[in-house]
Amino acid sequence: MKNIIEINNLHKVYTGGTHALKGINLNVKEGEFCILLGLSGSGKTTLLRCLNRLIEPTSGKIQIDGEDIIAAKGQKLRLIRRKIGMIFQQFNLIKNMSSLTNVLTGKLGYTSLLNSLAFSKNKKDVEIALENLQRVGLKDFDENKIKNLSGGQQQRVAIARTLMQKPKVILADEPVASLDPATADSVMKYLGELNKNDKITIICSLHFLSLARKYGTRVVGLKDGEIVFDGTPREIDKKRFKEIYGEDAEEVEIR
Amino acid sequence: MKKKNMLKLNLQAILTDLLIWIYITGCISFLLNRWFNVAIPGLHIVIYGVVVSVIVMTCGISIGRKVFLPTKRTNNKWYKTFWGWSIVLILLITFIVGWILVEVNPYKFFTKFKNAGGIMSGIFDPNLDLLIVSLTALAETIYLALLATIFAIPFAFLLSFFAARNLMPKTLIGNTVYIIIRTFATVFRSIEAIVWAIIFSVWVGIGPFAGMLALMIHSIAALTKLYSEQIENIDSGPVEAIKATGANTLQIWVFGVVPQIISPFLAFTIYRWDINVRMATIVGFVGGGGIGLLLLQQQQLLRWHNVGMIIWLIAAVVWIMDMVSAKVREKLQGM
Structure with a gap:
C-alpha cells in the first residue's frame, strides 16, 4: 500500500510561543484507521488541523495523496482540501438549517458560487445527499433542522456532509468526545464502515482506549508535540499507556 | 512587572x-x-x-x-x-x-407653570380637524424612515463583512480595509442625523427626501457596526467546516456566515426602523419633511391645539412601533 499522507519534520509554534508540534514525522498508508492518542494539549488537534491547513504549520512538509499541501495556494489548496473530509468534536453544522442543506454544503468544493447558490435545485446532488443521509441511518431526517437533532444524529449528519466530498482521507478531531458512550460507539461504527467498505483513510483523535482498540488499525501516541508511540492497538499495555498519558494515569474502561 | x-x-x-x-x-x-x-x-x-x-x-x-x-x-x-x-x-x-x-432655577419651575398653559390645553384638547393633514404628514415620516432603512440594508450588509475582525485576513490589506470601514462607521454614526438633515436639506432642498438621506447615512453607519459585531460573534465552527470542504471565500461567507446572522440582522434592522421613525420626527424639524416639519410650523404659529393633535399622533406611532418591533424581535430570537 502506498502512503497517502506523508508528514516530514512538521513544526507548529503559536504566536504566543507555544511549541505545539516538535518535528512530527509520520506516514499514513492508504486504508489505515489511524488513532491519535494523547492528553489534551499534546498536539492532536493542531496536527489534524495542519493536515488540511485550517492551521498554518510553521515549518515542515506535508504530502497528501502525492500533492504538497503546504506549497498549495488558492484554487490548488481548495482542490486538495476537497479530498480531505473533516469531522469535528462540536459537529460544526449550521444549526438553523436543515440536515439536507448542511449535507449539501459538503459539495461546495465542486461547484462555483453561482451554481452553489441554487444547489438545492440540483436534483443529482440532492439525490446523493439523501443517499448519504440514509447511509448514516438518517433516512427521512432531511428536512429536520439541526438544532432539533441529538448529538449523535448531528455527528452523523456531519459524516454525511463529509461523504459529499468523496474524500480519500477523513480527519476526525475527537468526533465522539461530546457524546455519551453508547452513541459514541455508534458514530465510530459508521467511521469504521467507511474505512472498510469505501477504503477511506481515517485519522481520528480519541480519548477512549477501548474505542481505539475496537476500530483502529494503528495507534499513534502524542505527548508534548512529539510522537511517543507508534504501533498497533494491541501493543498498548499498561507501560505504553503510561508513556503516553503520564505516570499518574489509569485506564478507565468504557463499554 | x-x-x-x-x-x-x-x-x-x-x-x-x-x-x-x-x-x-x-x-x-x-x-x-x-x-x-x-x-x-x-x-x-x-x-x-x-x-x-x-x-x-x-x-x-x-x-x-x-x-x-x-x-x-x-x-x-x-x-x-x-x-x-x-x-x-x-x-x-x-x-x-x-x-x-x-x-x-427651581423657583421658575414651580411658579411659571401658567406660561405653558397654551400647550397644555392644546394637548388635552387637540384639534381633530387637523387629523387628515397630520396623518398624511405622519405617513410621510413612516415611509421616509422605512425607505431610509431599506436603502441602508444592502450597503451595511456588504460593508459589515469587511468590518468584521474574524473575516478579514490578518494582512496589511485586510487590516487597512477593516480599520477604514470601522473608522468611517464610527465617525458617520457620531454625527447626529439632525446634522446630516441640515446638510441634505441644503443639498436636495427641504422635504422628506432630505430627511430620508440623512437617516440613511446614519443607518448605514449604525447598521454596519451592529452587523459586523454580530458577525464577530458567530460560531467559528461551521465556518471552519465549510472551509475544510474546499469552498472558496465567498462560498464560506454565504454558507458559513450568512445563515448564522440572518435572524439577528433582521432583528437589528427592525429595531433600526423603529429608531428611524423616532428620529424622522426630529429630522423633520430641520428640514427633513414629514410630521416634524408640520409640528415646527404649527408651533411657530402658536396653534397649540394643532400641536396637541400632532403630539398625540407621534406618541401613538412611537408606541405602536416599539411594541411591534419588540414582538417581532422576540419571535426572531427563537429562530
Whole structure:
C-alpha cells in the first residue's frame, strides 16, 4: 500500500510561543484507521488541523495523496482540501438549517458560487445527499433542522456532509468526545464502515482506549508535540499507556 | 512587572493627576470669577494645577497613583485618605459649577407653570380637524424612515463583512480595509442625523427626501457596526467546516456566515426602523419633511391645539412601533 499522507519534520509554534508540534514525522498508508492518542494539549488537534491547513504549520512538509499541501495556494489548496473530509468534536453544522442543506454544503468544493447558490435545485446532488443521509441511518431526517437533532444524529449528519466530498482521507478531531458512550460507539461504527467498505483513510483523535482498540488499525501516541508511540492497538499495555498519558494515569474502561 | 509597563502606568497616573488638578483649579477660578469678580489668567490656573498635582504625587497620596499603580493594601476607610477627599471635592465642585452653568432655577419651575398653559390645553384638547393633514404628514415620516432603512440594508450588509475582525485576513490589506470601514462607521454614526438633515436639506432642498438621506447615512453607519459585531460573534465552527470542504471565500461567507446572522440582522434592522421613525420626527424639524416639519410650523404659529393633535399622533406611532418591533424581535430570537 502506498502512503497517502506523508508528514516530514512538521513544526507548529503559536504566536504566543507555544511549541505545539516538535518535528512530527509520520506516514499514513492508504486504508489505515489511524488513532491519535494523547492528553489534551499534546498536539492532536493542531496536527489534524495542519493536515488540511485550517492551521498554518510553521515549518515542515506535508504530502497528501502525492500533492504538497503546504506549497498549495488558492484554487490548488481548495482542490486538495476537497479530498480531505473533516469531522469535528462540536459537529460544526449550521444549526438553523436543515440536515439536507448542511449535507449539501459538503459539495461546495465542486461547484462555483453561482451554481452553489441554487444547489438545492440540483436534483443529482440532492439525490446523493439523501443517499448519504440514509447511509448514516438518517433516512427521512432531511428536512429536520439541526438544532432539533441529538448529538449523535448531528455527528452523523456531519459524516454525511463529509461523504459529499468523496474524500480519500477523513480527519476526525475527537468526533465522539461530546457524546455519551453508547452513541459514541455508534458514530465510530459508521467511521469504521467507511474505512472498510469505501477504503477511506481515517485519522481520528480519541480519548477512549477501548474505542481505539475496537476500530483502529494503528495507534499513534502524542505527548508534548512529539510522537511517543507508534504501533498497533494491541501493543498498548499498561507501560505504553503510561508513556503516553503520564505516570499518574489509569485506564478507565468504557463499554 | 515589566519596566516598560511600569513606565506606562506611571505616565498614566501623572497625567490623570495633572488633568484632575488643572480641572479643579479651573473650576475654583470660575467660581471666584462668578462670585467675587476675581479674574485669574488661564496660564496661572494651569500652573497652580501642576503645582498641586506635583505636591500630591510626591506625597504619594494622589488618585492617579491609587488607580494605576499598585499600592499597599491598607485598612483605611476612604474618608481617612486624601484621594477619597479629592474625589468628594471633584464631585462637589462639578455639581456647583454645573448648577451655575445650566442656570438651574427651581423657583421658575414651580411658579411659571401658567406660561405653558397654551400647550397644555392644546394637548388635552387637540384639534381633530387637523387629523387628515397630520396623518398624511405622519405617513410621510413612516415611509421616509422605512425607505431610509431599506436603502441602508444592502450597503451595511456588504460593508459589515469587511468590518468584521474574524473575516478579514490578518494582512496589511485586510487590516487597512477593516480599520477604514470601522473608522468611517464610527465617525458617520457620531454625527447626529439632525446634522446630516441640515446638510441634505441644503443639498436636495427641504422635504422628506432630505430627511430620508440623512437617516440613511446614519443607518448605514449604525447598521454596519451592529452587523459586523454580530458577525464577530458567530460560531467559528461551521465556518471552519465549510472551509475544510474546499469552498472558496465567498462560498464560506454565504454558507458559513450568512445563515448564522440572518435572524439577528433582521432583528437589528427592525429595531433600526423603529429608531428611524423616532428620529424622522426630529429630522423633520430641520428640514427633513414629514410630521416634524408640520409640528415646527404649527408651533411657530402658536396653534397649540394643532400641536396637541400632532403630539398625540407621534406618541401613538412611537408606541405602536416599539411594541411591534419588540414582538417581532422576540419571535426572531427563537429562530
